[in-house]
Amino acid sequence: MLRIGYVRLRDTRSSDDTAVLKDLGCHVVRAEEPAGPMADDSAVLTSILDFIGAGDQLVVTRLSHLAPSSRGLLDVLSRLEARSASLYVVESSISSEGEGGRARSAAFQAVASDEPPWIDRRRRGAPADDIRALQAAGVGPVEIARRLGVSRMTVWRKLREIPA
Incomplete structure (x- = not known):
């Protein structure tokens, strides 16, 4: 099982997360600076989700590193599930493995279905x-x-x- 760590460098606390993930035994740790305050265009995360294999685990320190909304989080979870990989969130000890993981996924789906559809849409200023x-x-x-x-x-x- 390969453990892949992922960090979005948003604040000074995020820079410490890289060391935390290495201490937890992540074989690979990838970090990226998002384009904007709530940007969801994370090329590094996308490449991890394309690369991750069956039985591997994506490890993040905080759930907020994965997506700015619950709909984005569901997308990440479904992509991991499609590749037979799992997610582990260090700060809250959440894992997507086993029966508990399925229950958490159902809870995320319930939250996402209640989320207004415009929550993901961000205004882009004119050049x-x-x-x-x-x-x-x-x-x-x-x-x-x-x-x-x-x-x-x-x-x-x-x-x-x-x-x-």
């Missing part, structure tokens, strides 16, 4: 280049906001950042 190009073309801030699907305040903030 300053797009705003700048539209302004140069003579389009006003209100129309720029409408065309790019962002708020007028976002457009005004980006315009203020652009050097005159």
